[in-house]
Amino acid sequence: MFTDIYSPIHQLKHATRNHVLVKRDDLIDPYISGNKWRKLKYILKDVQKKDKNHIVTFGGAFSNHLVATASACARASLKSTAFVRGEEVSNEMLLLCKLFGMNLIFTSRENYKNKTLLFENHFGSDPQAYFVDEGGAGAEAVRGCAEIIAELPQDIDHLFCAAGTGTTAAGLLKGIHQRKLKTQLHVVPVLKGGDFIADEIYKHTGNVDQLVMHTDYHFGGYAKTPPTLIEYIKKFVAAEGMLIDPVYTSKMFFAIDDLNVNNYFNKEDKIIALHTGGLLGIWGMKDKFVY
Numbered sequence: 647m648f649t650d651i652y653s654p655i656h657q658l659k660h661a662t663r664n665h666v667l668v669k670r671d672d673l674i675d676p677y678i679s680g681n682k683w684r685k686l687k688y689i690l691k692d693v694q695k696k697d698k699n700h701i702v703t704f705g706g707a708f709s710n711h712l713v714a715t716a717s718a719c720a721r722a723s724l725k726s727t728a729f730v731r732g733e734e735v736s737n738e739m740l741l742l743c744k745l746f747g748m749n750l751i752f753t754s755r756e757n758y759k760n761k762t763l764l765f766e767n768h769f770g771s772d773p774q775a776y777f778v779d780e781g782g783a784g785a786e787a788v789r790g791c792a793e794i795i796a797e798l799p800q801d802i803d804h805l806f807c808a809a810g811t812g813t814t815a816a817g818l819l820k821g822i823h824q825r826k827l828k829t830q831l832h833v834v835p836v837l838k839g840g841d842f843i844a845d846e847i848y849k850h851t852g853n854v855d856q857l858v859m860h861t862d863y864h865f866g867g868y869a870k871t872p873p874t875l876i877e878y879i880k881k882f883v884a885a886e887g888m889l890i891d892p893v894y895t896s897k898m899f900f901a902i903d904d905l906n907v908n909n910y911f912n913k914e915d916k917i918i919a920l921h922t923g924g925l926l927g928i929w930g931m932k933d934k935f936v937y
Contacts, residue, residue, distance in 0.1 A: 707930075728743065
């Protein structure tokens with residue numbers, strides 16, 4: 647379960663972006679893909695070290711993190727429970743969670759705000775229960791994401807990633823600093839008002855040198871997918887043969903294309919985009935893809 651896994655690097659082929667490489671973390675695993683595996687790696691090792699057997703975590707009804715955690719726990723012979731934000735629903739993602747043996751506790755949005763209290767009220771007396779924050783956020787996740795840098799060419803000028811909380815980005819920047827690279831980390835927040843992500847990154851790294859924020863590519867906010875973005879996804883996937891998701895990676899690739907059109911990069915610049923997976927989430931928006 648804890649064996650190191652390395653994902654390939656592919657080159658985009660469309661003429662306007664054939665200078666862009668993609669770190670294909672989406673290919674790590676069908677269910678524990680992308681940054682989810684990176685974040686869970688050291689969490690699972692800590693669970694093993696502390697001799698616990700029950701991971702308790704949090705997420706929305708279409709959370710890739712919940713599916714990844716459920717799958718990882720099943721493979722590691724651990725129990726798993728998730729507090730699911732909002733009213734009780736059924737969908738493809740939650741079906742996968744249940745198939746992997748995860749217990750789901752649907753929780754009002756108000757109560758969901760205090761995750762620590764939820765954990766204590768339900769599992770505070772269970773010495774085997776292990777708290778994992780929403781999305782796997784935490785020091786272990788940052789550590790796992792930092793390892794990505796060692797798998798990339800060391801002469802990269804620009805590294806791009808999409809961000810919701812900043813955990814993955816914090817790990818990437820930490821890895822860049824640890825290796826004393828010249829690489830600039832470009833973060834594309836997928837939610838409106840994403841400037842706060844720089845502060846979250848700073849909490850983990852203590853240094854935001856070489857960090858560039860691109861906060862104008864949220865398309866209206868988290869999980870907002872206007873027709874312009876849907877059409878972009880359809881054209882990108884058909885041109886590249888590479889699936890991207892509506893919430894994260896599509897906004898990152900759109901940003902790269904837009905910056906390129908506006909001559910942001912030098913011709914000789916080396917660019918890598920991190921594909922953070924999350925592809926199962928497309929089922930939550932399947933009705934928007936009308937042909």
